[in-house]
Amino acid sequence: MTYGRLGRFTAQPGGRDELVAVLRRAAEAMHRDPGCLHYVVGTSQEPDAVWVWEAWTDKAAHDASLEPPEVRETIAAAMPLIAGMSDVAELDVVGGKGLPEEHA
Amino acid sequence: MTYGRLGRFTAQPGGRDELVAVLRRAAEAMHRDPGCLHYVVGTSQEPDAVWVWEAWTDKAAHDASLEPPEVRETIAAAMPLIAGMSDVAELDVVGGKGLPEEHA
Numbered sequence: 001m002t003y004g005r006l007g008r009f010t011a012q013p014g015g016r017d018e019l020v021a022v023l024r025r026a027a028e029a030m031h032r033d034p035g036c037l038h039y040v041v042g043t044s045q046e047p048d049a050v051w052v053w054e055a056w057t058d059k060a061a062h063d064a065s066l067e068p069p070e071v072r073e074t075i076a077a078a079m080p081l082i083a084g085m086s087d088v089a090e091l092d093v094v095g096g097k098g099l100p101e102e103h104a
Numbered sequence: 105m106t107y108g109r110l111g112r113f114t115a116q117p118g119g120r121d122e123l124v125a126v127l128r129r130a131a132e133a134m135h136r137d138p139g140c141l142h143y144v145v146g147t148s149q150e151p152d153a154v155w156v157w158e159a160w161t162d163k164a165a166h167d168a169s170l171e172p173p174e175v176r177e178t179i180a181a182a183m184p185l186i187a188g189m190s191d192v193a194e195l196d197v198v199g200g201k202g203l204p205e206e207h208a
Contacts, residue, residue: 004146006110006157008193020198027200027208038142038202040159042108042195051195053110053157055144055202087191089112091146091155094124096131098142098159098202104131 002037002103003062004091006053010084016048019081023052026074035061037099048083055093057103106141106207107166108195110157114188120152123185127156130178139165141203152187159197161207 011019023041030036038055056062065071095104115123127145134140142159160166169175199208 004144004155004157006155024199030201036201038144038200040108040142040197040200040202042197044193044195049193051108051110051193052200053108089148089153089155091148093144093146095128096142096144097134097140098144 001058002093002099003056003059004054004093005056005062005089006051006091007088008086009050009052009082010086011048011050011081012083013048015081016043016050019050019078022074022078022081023050026071026078029068029070029074030065033061033065036065037103055099055103105162106197106203107160107163108158108197109160109166109193110155110195111192112190113154113156113186114190115152115154115185116187117152119185120147120154123154123182126178126182126185127154130175130182133172133174133178134169137165137169140169141207159203159207 020041027039027041030039035057040053042051124145131143131145134143139161144157146155
């Protein structure tokens with residue numbers, strides 16, 4: 001089953017742009033991971049809010065993506081920039097537009 | 105600016121699968137809309153929850169997508185299946201994986 005997740009980070013006050021930069025570096029690393037279908041970063045009108053929404057070939061691909069040293073370093077860089085997380089959802093992706101055909 | 109939106113629908117009790125089917129038909133229609141980059145439908149462990157997350161070339165493309173008669177019909181078909189919406193966010197997409205290069 002195609003695996004999705006999404007959630008809202010709240011950056012430390014004034015730290016939103018730095019957190020966005022770290023998450024965009026994470027997205028760059030995902031380009032080398034064939035199990036990652038989508039990893040999208042966005043901001044909203046809420047101060048300090050950064051949303052990430054993701055689609056993976058399956059949950060195992062997501063879980064494995066957290067293991068490489070460069071990803072652990074990115075997570076370590078992001079942690080002090082994050083004040084909290086909310087609206088976190090793990091999802092069974094049932095289909096849609098923008099996914100590879102076998103996952104749509 | 106690439107435009108994103110996401111949100112959680114709560115289906116009427118027992119109506120989740122029917123709502124998913126309607127939203128998948130909506131996603132099919134989006135395949136004919138070049139302004140729609142992503143329109144992904146997923147379910148979670150929460151009973152009756154259906155999430156949709158979207159990316160558009162810009163907000164105007166999203167707003168225009170709601171106008172065609174077939175889309176209005178799909179919205180009308182979905183409305184009686186929906187008990188509520190929550191966690192709705194409008195987003196400035198700053199980049200990521202899975203988007204066309206000029207939006208990534």
